[in-house]
Amino acid sequence: MSPTERWHAVLARDRRFDGVFVYAVRSTGIYCRPSCASRRPRRTQVTFFPIPEAAEREGFRACRRCHPAAANGGDSAVALVREACRAIAAGARPRGDRRRLARAFKRVLGITPRAYAEARRVSRFKQELKRRKHVSPALYEAGYSSTSRVYEHAHEQLGMTPATYARGGAGIGIAYVTVPTSLGRLLVAATERGVSRVALGENAAALEAELIAEFPAARVVQDKSGKLHGWVAAILAYLDGAEPDLDLPLDIRATAFQRRVWQELQKIPFGQTRTYAEVARRIGQPTAARAVARACATNPTALVIPCHRVVSTSGETGGYRWGVERKRSLLEMESEDMQKLDVQTQQR
Numbered sequence: 187m188s189p190t191e192r193w194h195a196v197l198a199r200d201r202r203f204d205g206v207f208v209y210a211v212r213s214t215g216i217y218c219r220p221s222c223a224s225r226r227p228r229r230t231q232v233t234f235f236p237i238p239e240a241a242e243r244e245g246f247r248a249c250r251r252c253h254p255a256a257a258n259g260g261d262s263a264v265a266l267v268r269e270a271c272r273a274i275a276a277g278a279r280p281r282g283d284r285r286r287l288a289r290a291f292k293r294v295l296g297i298t299p300r301a302y303a304e305a306r307r308v309s310r311f312k313q314e315l316k317r318r319k320h321v322s323p324a325l326y327e328a329g330y331s332s333t334s335r336v337y338e339h340a341h342e343q344l345g346m347t348p349a350t351y352a353r354g355g356a357g358i359g360i361a362y363v364t365v366p367t368s369l370g371r372l373l374v375a376a377t378e379r380g381v382s383r384v385a386l387g388e389n390a391a392a393l394e395a396e397l398i399a400e401f402p403a404a405r406v407v408q409d410k411s412g413k414l415h416g417w418v419a420a421i422l423a424y425l426d427g428a429e430p431d432l433d434l435p436l437d438i439r440a441t442a443f444q445r446r447v448w449q450e451l452q453k454i455p456f457g458q459t460r461t462y463a464e465v466a467r468r469i470g471q472p473t474a475a476r477a478v479a480r481a482c483a484t485n486p487t488a489l490v491i492p493c494h495r496v497v498s499t500s501g502e503t504g505g506y507r508w509g510v511e512r513k514r515s516l517l518e519m520e521s522e523d524m525q526k527l528d529v530q531t532q533q534r
């Protein structure tokens with residue numbers, strides 16, 4: 187089920203989806219079942235979660251009006267995963283057949299039970315860090331024996347290569363924020379000079395772990411000064427269909443080839459697509475379609491460098507670093523908004 191389909195179910199207050207997913211609203215910090223009678227939030231304020239426990243892990247509270255945690259969809263795998271999540275939250279080992287549990291986790295949450303427990307621990311670690319000033323007590327509290335283990339786990343979880351890890355970003359300061367969006371969690375990170383990373387993911391903990399893994403030698407801190415606010419607002423406006431041109435200063439590392447591809451991608455207008463082969467031709471290397479696809483897959487700044495507008499020749503969506511489902515939603519959103527813009531233009 188795509189985020190757009192979920193959003194339509196929320197707009198329709200469709201009871202059939204109670205127990206299938208919940209939606210959380212950033213401005214209120216509350217999550218609801220799709221049929222909740224409360225006022226519909228703005229789409230940019232909404233994040234979807236497959237189960238209530240996943241919303242709670244991100245710090246959202248259950249709505250008192252619709253009691254989303256009590257909704258059961260009659261799906262036995264979902265019930266099994268929810269019970270296991272509650273056991274993990276209580277510090278216990280989930281019960282039942284391990285292979286069945288692993289299959290259910292993969293289907294409902296897209297991750298293994300171990301990855302869920304790990305992400306939960308990273309998230310607790312972050313919360314502890316926010317609460318306390320010193321690192322070590324937070325680490326012990328979150329169940330880590332040493333700082334290096336945090337990096338090791340971030341590393342394993344996200345499949346970073348040792349080469350990326352070693353490059354590290356030594357000597358630079360990186361500030362970041364994460365916000366919920368209609369496409370999941372958005373992370374925006376920047377140096378003094380510009381935006382260095384725009385990423386989409388399921389939750390803040392995983393995105394933060396990925397950022398730290400990418401720049402292990404940098405001073406990575408959560409932005410409290412509000413200096414990223416304008417850039418985040420621009421990206422949210424874009425996701426809302428209100429800002430077709432995302433023109434932000436970038437501070438990214440690139441090979442000469444990557445730079446050429448990424449600059450070419452920035453020329454593709456909102457609402458349009460190119461194939462990998464077309465981009466290869468436009469940069470004067472018609473045989474380099476595969477290398478273009480690789481450059482798209484290593485784009486560090488989602489949306490700002492619109493690699494989602496590059497599709498495979500066969501008319502298929504092609505891959506996307508931040509999930510093919512998100513790519514489909516973005517292309518859908520852009521074509522819908524183009525139609526609206528066209529109508530407005532004709533009416534003028």
Ligand SMILES: [Zn+2]
Nearest residue numbers: 218222249252
């Ligand atoms: Zn509600």
